[in-house]
Amino acid sequence: MKIYNTLTKSKEEFEPVNPPQVTFYMCGPTVYDLFHIGNGRSFVMSDMFRKYLIYKGYNVKFVMNLTDIDDKIIKRSNEINTDAKEFAEKIIKEFFTDIERLKVKKADVYPKATEHINEIIDLIKILQEKDYAYEVDGDVFYNVSKFIGYGKLSGKKIDDLESGARIEINEIKKNPLDFALWKNAKEGEPFWDSPWGKGRPGWHIECSAMSMKHLGETIDIHAGGNDLIFPHHENEIAQSEGANGKQFVRYWMHFGFLNIKDEKMSKSLGNFFTAREVTKKHSPESIRMLFAQTHYRGPLNFSEDLLDSAAKGLEKLNNFYELLISAIEKSDETPKPEVDIEEFRKKFEDALDDDFNTPQGVAIIFDFIKEINKILAENTPINRNFLLDVKSFVDSTAEILGILKTSEDAGSKGIEDQLINLLINLRTKAKADKNFSLADEIRDEMIKLGITLRDSKEGTTYKLN
Numbered sequence: 001m002k003i004y005n006t007l008t009k010s011k012e013e014f015e016p017v018n019p020p021q022v023t024f025y026m027c028g029p030t031v032y033d034l035f036h037i038g039n040g041r042s043f044v045m046s047d048m049f050r051k052y053l054i055y056k057g058y059n060v061k062f063v064m065n066l067t068d069i070d071d072k073i074i075k076r077s078n079e080i081n082t083d084a085k086e087f088a089e090k091i092i093k094e095f096f097t098d099i100e101r102l103k104v105k106k107a108d109v110y111p112k113a114t115e116h117i118n119e120i121i122d123l124i125k126i127l128q129e130k131d132y133a134y135e136v137d138g139d140v141f142y143n144v145s146k147f148i149g150y151g152k153l154s155g156k157k158i159d160d161l162e163s164g165a166r167i168e169i170n171e172i173k174k175n176p177l178d179f180a181l182w183k184n185a186k187e188g189e190p191f192w193d194s195p196w197g198k199g200r201p202g203w204h205i206e207c208s209a210m211s212m213k214h215l216g217e218t219i220d221i222h223a224g225g226n227d228l229i230f231p232h233h234e235n236e237i238a239q240s241e242g243a244n245g246k247q248f249v250r251y252w253m254h255f256g257f258l259n260i261k262d263e264k265m266s267k268s269l270g271n272f273f274t275a276r277e278v279t280k281k282h283s284p285e286s287i288r289m290l291f292a293q294t295h296y297r298g299p300l301n302f303s304e305d306l307l308d309s310a311a312k313g314l315e316k317l318n319n320f321y322e323l324l325i326s327a328i329e330k331s332d333e334t335p336k337p338e339v340d341i342e343e344f345r346k347k348f349e350d351a352l353d354d355d356f357n358t359p360q361g362v363a364i365i366f367d368f369i370k371e372i373n374k375i376l377a378e379n380t381p382i383n384r385n386f387l388l389d390v391k392s393f394v395d396s397t398a399e400i401l402g403i404l405k406t407s408e409d410a411g412s413k414g415i416e417d418q419l420i421n422l423l424i425n426l427r428t429k430a431k432a433d434k435n436f437s438l439a440d441e442i443r444d445e446m447i448k449l450g451i452t453l454r455d456s457k458e459g460t461t462y463k464l465n
């Protein structure tokens, strides 16, 4: 398997430190608000990749941090007169609601910054002893010029960055690029005791401290959105490698931006959707399908129309699956059809092994469905083991991408959509059983309710009038 490594800017063969173990760290949210669907893309893509590693037989330990102390959290909680901790806990609950709606598997560990203050302080002390950090009146900064490799991930050069950096008034740092490891507590802010007085940790240091605690000094995969490459991940490298003198991360994976009408989604442009809003209107499967249809590193165009067409594609998959289940019920021991399922599986794996090319993977699943649909359309009993192999292929590949509705998902979907699909499936079965009068009756009654059905070779889709 090859992964594009942001550090080396090339596709590299994936070789974890201790196979089959894989240590995987993903930067999580700062919990001051609901996350937007651009972050949702990163969470979903890391989830798909994690599931693929599990499919490949790796034993993955997946850690995602929760930044539960930060300027924005303090500001928001002050605005509504709540304790920062209590406010962060409330948003963490909302975060879990949304990732569940997106069918993202829970991390093995969700370390919180406020629960790792000792580890963070210990790490800052090491950096200070090694002269990578210095204190100014209760603030501790990382001295960027001391770390030889600074800029190696982002490809930025310190000199260029310095000349571009604005000189702040009352600058207490030695160098404009130096960043805070520990922040002196201001009036009314939450604080912890430390060797530098009362204060709180900076953002970057928590990821170094928590990844080290939960995954060790060298981790296999570190992932996050493109916007985290600089300065966040660059700073994580400076901290972890400065303290440990060891390679911090073997493979850096970064997810592309989510664009709306070719512009990066952002609050300031007003083209901003929370994952909450999107999951209220669209099924997690169609959102994931749209994500899977774009390579994880590229920009992803996001619109209602694209979500609707992703949902249409999924109807084909769901209809196919229903037909498959009923074909299994009617299967027998007739000779196997001549479709090489293993060949499709190999193509699928080749696609995902090539820097996780999910668009190609999706295309292969749909080629496969098309092939099998031809056999199902003959409507004669089919070899049982063959059909079970077909089912196993679809289950395992769709499970990685999270695009197949499973019975456990039923509770989280709109009941309306489920009922309509139930009727469509009953009608399909009626037709398969040559009970055309029942099939027509179902269709006519649905039309009366304002639901128009459209039949095609790939199955039946519906439209609400």
Ligand SMILES: [Zn+2]
Pocket: 026, 027, 028, 207, 232
């Ligand atoms: Zn991080």
